[in-house]
Amino acid sequence: MHELLSIHMPAYDDSIIKGVASVMASYSSWNGRKMHTDHDLVTGFLKDWQGIDRLTSPPHANYTYSVETSILAGVDMVMVPYYFTEFINDLTYLVKNNFIPTDRIDDAVERILSVKFTLGLFENPYTDFSLINEVGRQERTTILGAIKSAVDPGTEVIYVENPDSKYATSSGFDYAIVVVGEHTCAESAGDSPTLTMADPGPDVINNVCQSMKCVVIVISGRPLVLEPYLLSIDALVAAWN
DSSP: OHHIIIIISHHHHHHHHTTOOEEEOOSOEETTEEGGGOHIIIIIIIIIISOOOEEEEOSOOOOHHHHHHHHHHTOOEEOOSSSHHHHHHHHHHHHHTTSSOHHHHHHHHHHHHHHHHHHTTTTSOSOOGGGGGGTTOGGGTOHHHHHHHHSOTTOOOOOOSSOOHHHHHHSOOSOEEEEEEOSOOSGGGGOOSSOOOOTTHHHHHHHHHTTSOEEEEEEESSOOOOGGGGGGOSEEEEEEO
């Protein structure tokens, strides 16, 4: 527990102190036990000690044993987008056959409803349509658009996708802004056995940054290995998505 609190917890302390009401359990394990089944951490630490109102489970297809252990550990809301009928049937079976006590379900429902009442979702359940013009605003759409709107009117901005080294050296550019990153990191689509940058990012950096001064913008949802490119980069921006 000392390692958990001293190394991994500090990044989340401020959110806890400011009263975050809901936490999503991670896919990871602690001391060999999956987080969704760890009653001591989910209920004992987060809910009883830290005062978290509601624990949610990432969207995943849960089977009977997983449903039982996660609900008993303290997960209140299970987000199952595809196999929800299977989840409902499994949970109903587990409650009717006394594998999960009814008061655990009552506790989960109470926590979910209390958060929704606190947020005013029952009093104001609909979207504020006055904010519709804020969605997809042109100046907030792309990095290229932001660059064009920020530079001096006399500055020429030229966009080229995946330039080769010949183009980079022969076009007389003063500076380059190289945007690279990884493929979508949402859900299982982002699973990767390595922390390397997605292609053609490495080639673009090598082709461009060895030819002129450049700033590299890395768009990712997690740390990526960048050491091989640092010597050729003049400036680096980690733009988390």
